[in-house]
Amino acid sequence: MRARLGKMASNRTFWRGLASIAIFLVLWEIGSRSEQWMAADIFAPLRDLVRAMGFRKDYLPWVGAVPAPSAVLASWLEVVDDPSYWQSWYMSLFRVMAGFIAAMLIGIPFGLALAMSRTAYGIGFPAFEVLRPIPPLAWVPASIIFWPTQELAIAFITFLGAFYTIVINVLGGARSIDARYFQAAQSMGASRWDIFRRIVLPGTLPSIVVGAAVGMGITWEVVVAAEMISGGGSQIGGTSGGGLGFFIWNSYIGGSYEQIVVGMISIGIAGYASSELLRWGGRYVTPWLKVR
Amino acid sequence: MNEAASVRPPVVPGEIAVRGVSKSYGAKRFRKEVVRECSFTIERSKLTVMVGPSGCGKSTLIRLLAGFEAPTTGTVMLDGQPIAGPDRDRLVLFQETALFPWMTTWDNILYGPRARGELSRETRDFAEFLLAKVGLQDFRDKYPGQLSGGMQRRAELARAMINNPKVMILDEPFRGLDAMTKELMWEYYSRLYEENRRTNFFVTTDIDEAVFLADRMLVMSNIPTQVRAVIDVDLPRPRRLADLVESDRANDIKKQALSILHAEAMRSFSRGSKAAADFVEAYLKRARRG
Numbered sequence: 266m267r268a269r270l271g272k273m274a275s276n277r278t279f280w281r282g283l284a285s286i287a288i289f290l291v292l293w294e295i296g297s298r299s300e301q302w303m304a305a306d307i308f309a310p311l312r313d314l315v316r317a318m319g320f321r322k323d324y325l326p327w328v329g330a331v332p333a334p335s336a337v338l339a340s341w342l343e344v345v346d347d348p349s350y351w352q353s354w355y356m357s358l359f360r361v362m363a364g365f366i367a368a369m370l371i372g373i374p375f376g377l378a379l380a381m382s383r384t385a386y387g388i389g390f391p392a393f394e395v396l397r398p399i400p401p402l403a404w405v406p407a408s409i410i411f412w413p414t415q416e417l418a419i420a421f422i423t424f425l426g427a428f429y430t431i432v433i434n435v436l437g438g439a440r441s442i443d444a445r446y447f448q449a450a451q452s453m454g455a456s457r458w459d460i461f462r463r464i465v466l467p468g469t470l471p472s473i474v475v476g477a478a479v480g481m482g483i484t485w486e487v488v489v490a491a492e493m494i495s496g497g498g499s500q501i502g503g504t505s506g507g508g509l510g511f512f513i514w515n516s517y518i519g520g521s522y523e524q525i526v527v528g529m530i531s532i533g534i535a536g537y538a539s540s541e542l543l544r545w546g547g548r549y550v551t552p553w554l555k556v557r
Numbered sequence: 558m559n560e561a562a563s564v565r566p567p568v569v570p571g572e573i574a575v576r577g578v579s580k581s582y583g584a585k586r587f588r589k590e591v592v593r594e595c596s597f598t599i600e601r602s603k604l605t606v607m608v609g610p611s612g613c614g615k616s617t618l619i620r621l622l623a624g625f626e627a628p629t630t631g632t633v634m635l636d637g638q639p640i641a642g643p644d645r646d647r648l649v650l651f652q653e654t655a656l657f658p659w660m661t662t663w664d665n666i667l668y669g670p671r672a673r674g675e676l677s678r679e680t681r682d683f684a685e686f687l688l689a690k691v692g693l694q695d696f697r698d699k700y701p702g703q704l705s706g707g708m709q710r711r712a713e714l715a716r717a718m719i720n721n722p723k724v725m726i727l728d729e730p731f732r733g734l735d736a737m738t739k740e741l742m743w744e745y746y747s748r749l750y751e752e753n754r755r756t757n758f759f760v761t762t763d764i765d766e767a768v769f770l771a772d773r774m775l776v777m778s779n780i781p782t783q784v785r786a787v788i789d790v791d792l793p794r795p796r797r798l799a800d801l802v803e804s805d806r807a808n809d810i811k812k813q814a815l816s817i818l819h820a821e822a823m824r825s826f827s828r829g830s831k832a833a834a835d836f837v838e839a840y841l842k843r844a845r846r847g
Contacts (some may be wrong), residue, residue, distance in 0.1 A: 348709075448651075449651070452644060452649060453645055455672035467657075553702060
């Protein structure tokens with residue numbers, strides 16, 4: 266009975282989500298077609314009003330200039346057959362994963378060390394706090410100089426994007442573990458190592474999951490910008506190997522506005538899919554949270 | 558039940574002596590004394606209940622007994638040995654649940670033996686026995702978040718008992734439970750105590766709870782904490798709530814403790830205020846007249 270109710274609820278949310286996307290697409294289509302529709306004589310007063318407000322064109326310029334979803338879809342169907350489009354996906358995903366995994370591998374132990382040891386905190390935290398406000402994109406020129414290949418430079422920048430968030434979350438999570446858990450474990454005769462392994466680690470796990478999810482989002486934001494600025498990484502000049510950021514930039518240079526939107530939506534899908542994957546993994550490693 | 562009895566390690570009750578203990582916090586100028594010159598004994602195999610107004614430093618005293626903190630002056634001794642740091646022979650049940658949320662009931666109960674590397678067939682059998690004793694067999698694979706308040710308290714009792722401590726220290730363990738569950742827990746807990754006669758130290762602000770459970774009752778002053786009175790609660794065991802409600806002796810003890818507590822509460826209420834002090838003065842005068 267409960268399972269069936271749950272299924273119905275999830276179905277309802279599914280349909281709502283679908284409706285949300287459909288309404289968005291319809292409004293978008295209407296907006297971008299307004300240019301043609303507004304040309305009719307009935308809209309002359311509206312055109313005058315728009316002109317009086319300072320817009321120079323005969324239509325509503327802020328949406329009219331965007332390609333319609335139908336045009337975007339057509340353009341998408343074209344590039345779906347193009348291996349270089351999928352190569353862009355692969356390159357961006359590869360860079361995101363490289364940066365993200367490095368950030369997890371370094372960030373989690375670093376954050377735990379800061380939380381557990383006063384010495385580590387005293388030495389590590391001030392430097393960390395000075396570097397943290399520097400936006401990852403400000404690192405682009407420096408890292409292009411520092412790192413031997415563009416590929417490493419981009420991966421480093423994506424790493425930075427996730428690293429700070431993960432460390433801050435791990436540190437905060439480990440510190441907010443209730444002191445009573447430590448006292449209880451201590452009085453039952455637990456060693457320091459046991460307290461770390463069976464209290465600190467699982468107690469921090471929910472924060473690690475949150476940090477990873479937020480960090481993953483930032484990674485996607487950063488990788489696209491890094492690809493645009495650095496000119497697409499290893500193979501400059503072509504869309505192959507440039508990643509989705511460079512795919513967008515290249516479409517802009519080439520004047521294919523539909524493809525810009527294709528690139529944007531691709532990033533949206535990629536980001537959503539990786540966050541969803543993380544959330545799923547997070548639920549799997551913290552089974553006690555779901556039961557509340 | 559016979560088979561289960563063989564599983565249980567023998568209970569070795571301890572005795573805690575608190576001698577001239579004071580505890581202050583803060584640097585010189587902002588020093589705040591929480592416990593002042595406190596001396597009492599938690600007698601072997603007895604259930605000692607400490608009752609006092611809230612915020613009077615009872616929890617501080619518990620941290621001293623458990624060894625989480627050291628007293629500023631004085632000593633706390635277990636069976637004649639001064640205590641140094643937390644140990645399994647003095648286990649604390651905290652105010653709200655301190656079950657590890659990421660472990661199932663079963664893993665929580667087994668935490669102590671596992672942490673000390675003492676996991677054996679016998680400890681597993683003992684854990685099984687305790688799980689049945691607290692009536693949570695059907696909840697062995699549930700997380701604490703899935704248990705009700707009363708179940709959490711029982712799971713925590715089991716988690717403490719598996720370590721077979723010499724003294725159990727309970728810091729307002731039934732606070733926050735609804736009235737029905739609370740009364741059930743009183744009867745359950747006192748039956749548990751009557752079975753093994755382990756030394757128990759129970760801290761509460763609830764006078765009914767204190768009278769129902771106690772062999773000896775320590776009535777505390779306001780901050781800085783001192784023992785105002787020691788009352789022997791000579792009510793027959795096993796105790797049942799129904800018997801106690803009708804017992805004149807229980808009512809007398811309750812009245813006696815209440816009058817001390819009341820004076821304490823009034824004194825702290827009136828502190829620093831002339832009007833309040835006058836009010837208390839008048840109140841006490843009238844109370845004395847009868």
